[in-house]
Amino acid sequence: MSDHADIDKTVRTYFMVFGALMVGTGATVGAYYLDVSVPVALAIGLFIASVKASLVACYFMHLIAEKRLIYWVLLLTVAFFIALMALPLLTSVIDQAGHFTSSGAPAAH
Amino acid sequence: MMDAMFPAAASEHAGEIDNMIDAVHYLMLVLFIVWGAFFLYTLMRFRAARNPKADYVGVKSKASTVGEVLVAIAEGVLLLGFSIPMWAERVDEIPSEADSTVVRVVAQQFAWNVWYPGADGVFGEADPYLTDEATNPIGLDRDGAGADDIWTVNQLHLPVDKAAIIHLTSKDVIHSFNLPNMRIKQDAIPGLSIPVWFVPTKTTVQIREETGNPDYVYEIACAQLCGNSHYSMRGFLTVHTEEEFQAWLDEEASYLGDSGTDDFFN
Amino acid sequence: MEIPYTVEAHPETGLNNGKIGIWLFLTSEVMLFGALFATFIMLRIGSDGEWAHMQAEAELNIPLATINTAVLIASSLTMVMAWASLVRGQLNKFRLFGWLTVGCGAIFLVIKYFEYTAKFAHDHFPSSNTYLAIYFTMTGLHALHVIGGMAWNAYFTGPGSKLFHTNRQWLTDRVEHSGLFWHFVDLVWIFLFPVFYLL
Amino acid sequence: MISKQTIRVCAVLLAIALASSSMAFGGTIVGKITYDGRVPNFPPLKMGADPKCEAKHSGAVKPETLVLGADQALANVFVMITDGLDGKSFDVPSEPVVMDQNGCIYTPHVLGIQVGQQFKVKNSDGLLHNVHSLSKDNPPFNRAMPANVTEADYEFAKTERFRIKCDVHPWMGSWVTVVDHPFYAVTGMDGSFRIENVPAGTYTIEARHEVERFGDGGALTETVTVGASDTQTLNFVFQGPQ
């Protein structure tokens, strides 16, 4: 990307991405005032955030045209990240004998 | 093979677990002997003095692959045939509370508070703010179902040949409820109430006869580091006949009748 | 002694050392923030529906946070523009965009400071409830990353930019790498903002 | 050589010092504390938790929640001056305050100690105890005392009332009050107390029992004015449920 013509094109992309990110931010805040149910709000919010994050990663961080090695490393990280995200499920109610109680003593059955 | 090492077994499922540990150790022993024999022979046979020129290729046979497959199969058998079903029995097949002795154990630094539902068979409510270490360590609310509840410290009493379900929790830090004779171990985790069950098969009297030790007691040990006196967080399990157990419960209940301490404090 | 592939790319991987290094570092950052997000999810699941209540009690300032999001996104733009200026060989423009980036970081921190002090003034502390606990921990750790990124960028924009005259390619690469970190910090905020303020 | 004159001066000074210490330079506050109310029948302590403790007693041991002497005299009440001594400072006694662990019970059950005074915890039981202070202002300690560790020494820097308990034997508890003056007393089985050498002045006296439903969170207060060498009597009645 040392070519001047190339870099000019890239810079135009940056501004477009910037615009998209700002729109995304507006949309997230807008969705907040929409007053939808919690699962829907979560879905919308996380979806917009993921789109924004992808834009940043792909264009600002040049991931869209990165070398293969980096992809492999990121793929590995994603695999372990998924294992990590399984963790809150393991710590809460899923397949945990017993149940959380609000006081130190067990709740009545 | 190794029964001599284990603490005397006194619960229904103890035999299964002991057998499994035996089986695993047989496997380990076989592997160790085969590996060891091969190893020692190799070290003798191929020492530089006897074999000055090494063989570039070495072993050509695929025997090791066969060995590895056999190990994998043995592990698979242990896993699918023993461990998984036995674990399922421990955690999924808890007997009905109606046919069992139901007890709560509330661990604390450094004692086991044992809590029985009393004559009505219903546990009362607990409120941490009612806790008084000397007179009410479990924070029991004596209003309502808690009026006849019984608590003891470090003294767990159970009837023989009847399933015991123990709901474990902790007041402060993580403890681990260890009944070596019953092959039971379960962490007591604050904020969680975890059921654990077993069927004691020998009364304290019987085990004393069997071991020839008139002072033999079933002990409750703490298996998880819980602070400076962790090492002496020792409780006692006494297994009675059904009648003796009732008699013991009645005696404990007799302290309740005239105490009248509740309205004194509140 | 020269370390090979500091500036020029390795013929096989097509990358220089710094690029690999920064990406590896970012993977560990992903796991760090990932563990905190996992904690967040666990606390939220375990809150028995109290979460919205705790969130409402925290008196979040959504307009300020929205401005902060915009500031951080803008700083990402100035960051890539700084790098693009170096690619074009425009040192002065690079400096301008570099300082703009640092400045945006500073604005972000100042706004954060007002948010924090407003919470403290209303007796909202990390110890108040689990929502505030994870809120302060994660935004605090993020703020530390912002400070780190600012220091890094300030170095290359200020004293480090002398490298322009001796090894322009190296400076360009280094700015690209510090940019990767900066964008990552931005990316984390893109999740923190909706997760803490809106959902 | 020490001259005769020096010895003479010393002798006179010594005489003055002796005289002043034996003379009562201040007033005395005395009184008796009684309990008025129903006496519940407390269940015995669960000493069965540790057979070694149980073996140290011949029968059931009652908790020390409410210890009464003859004529409803109330023991284990801590009486002290809480107000009126501002700006004065007092010497710290050199002898330690001792608390013993004997028969899996703390003796005494209620005690006072001055800031900076040595606090000696003894272990006469020959088994593991764990001395856990629940202090807030003073740094808390939590000392395990295994069988053959017989003594531990502490000191407190701030005034505070807190509980010391044994984590191994949860029923064991003792109330410690750290004060910055020597004007306090603990009632015995006769319910009486005596505070001596009080400088002339007007004071607030507080009597406190561990049961919080008594009085104001367990405390009763009175104001009293003490002259240079007189004796004031102050009786308190702790009202319990009827």
Next chain:
Amino acid sequence: MAEPVQASPAHEEHHHEQSFWRKFIFSTDHKVIGVQYSVTGLAFLFFGFCLMMIMRWQLAYPGEPIPLIGSLLGENRAPGGIMLPDFYNELGAMHGTIMVFLGVVPLAVGGFGNFVMPLQLGAPDMAFPRINMISYWCLFLGGVTMFASFFLPNGAAGNGWTSYSPLADIALNGQTAWLIGMIFLITSSLLGAVNFITTAVQLRAPGLTWMRLPFFCWAQIVTAFLLLLAFPPLEAAGVLQLMDRVAATSFFLPDGLVVGGEVLEVSGGGSPLLWQHLFWFLAHPEVYVLILPAMGIVAEVIANNSRKPLWGYRSMVYSLIFLGFMSFIVWAHHMFITGMGSVMSTFFQTTTMIISIPSVIILSALFISLWGGSIRYNTPMLFALGFLPMFGIGGLTGLPLGLSAADIPLHDTYYVIGHFHYVVAPGTLFALFAGVYYWFPKVTGRKMNEFLGKLHFWPSLVFMNGVFFPMMIQGLNGVSRRLADGGITYDFAGEVAGLNRMMSVSAWCLAVAQIPFIINFFMSIRNGEKAGRNPWNSTTLEWLAPSPAPHGNFDQAIEVTRGPYEYSVPGSDKDYAPQAEPAST
């Protein structure tokens, strides 16, 4: 092939005299840093060993005054020389922490990895020399913090090396210092891991393809990935626990806790299990961080001293990678008795059984590599051979612990301690000793004394087993670990308490057995037999450089033409063919 990059003659000009500080203290030379790591690691191993010996006195003679040093320990730790249980817990927690994070990891990864790997890669240095230096100094700061915590008013952390919450949250002792120390150590490991991976990816000499890489380098690469991806969750957990302790948050504290009879006034809402999951998410991979470099060293030494290629090199490498990958999804087998349901326990015991297979493959391959060799019994080889059966016992005893039903009576007993120590003490430590004896000539230019080396090995082998084998018996008897009196409170443990004395005596004898090593180590630096570039007639690249190697490592161009262990190639008159030797000769 073009002129190899490493051969740049331009580096001559950089060889001006550096100040003492730049050369030895704040050096950026990977070899100096490697030596710094190694010396720090050995010093902390020694310190951690001393902590253990004091503990062993208390276990052998509970409640009796500690001889010699008892009176020096102070009233808070040992009044009248009698050890308080608090101090025992401190020693236990710090022994674990120091041995794992400040002993083995700095020596195996920081020391050997730093010193050997770039040399084996044919690289002039690490990819980021300055970051390398910073990561050493982070470790150093972490070490100082840990060490200094013993002098805090309430002593060092005493909540086990696992620091389970809520105990660690509410403990009065130096847990805060422990957490701060850990954050330094984690930072050090993260920076090191970035450096290692980049170096291995970018700086391999021309011709050194992945399948020509020495097994030791593979082990370091996999280890670095484990550190890189597994440590951050512990860092997060450390930050959370620090917040719990310092800012009174409740990440690991549920509601309604009653501590010492008083309700703990925190907001609540957290989970104690979260700490365990985050901790073991690191700490299980950490076990492989401890063992993989050791396997790497053993592979090098065995190939060299059996004078033949490693058997099944490829399957070993694949097993290693698989091992690293699987180590991320077995962590909860440390938590079977936290109340796990059958779905989770089935998953984790299955993955645990699966992960045992690649370990078996690697160990078998090492055993089989000996067949047909011409085995030289020098000191490094003895230690490497000692590693095999000892690690074998360690691995095998993991089986009953990995099966949840068999784990019930064995969990948290001395069986676990025995198992783990067989893996890391006669396992990893023997491998590390093999590495010290093996690479000592490269560091100093001199060999270590063989007689003293053997005097070190044989007693060590005997006494290691004397310390750890009885633990298995105690464990089967159900004796819990971390008991400050060795279990004599309990009747059921009393039967085997007598073994404690034998174990303690073995431990002290083990200490005596290290004296020849210490003498040998210091003596050989100045008086050892002079070693040339390649005293062991080895094939890998590190032996191509001068001993000791200068800043920049190699004085010639390197081009790798063959695999790492081309010993006794048929048709060659020499019994080894160095990797960088032209193929046609």
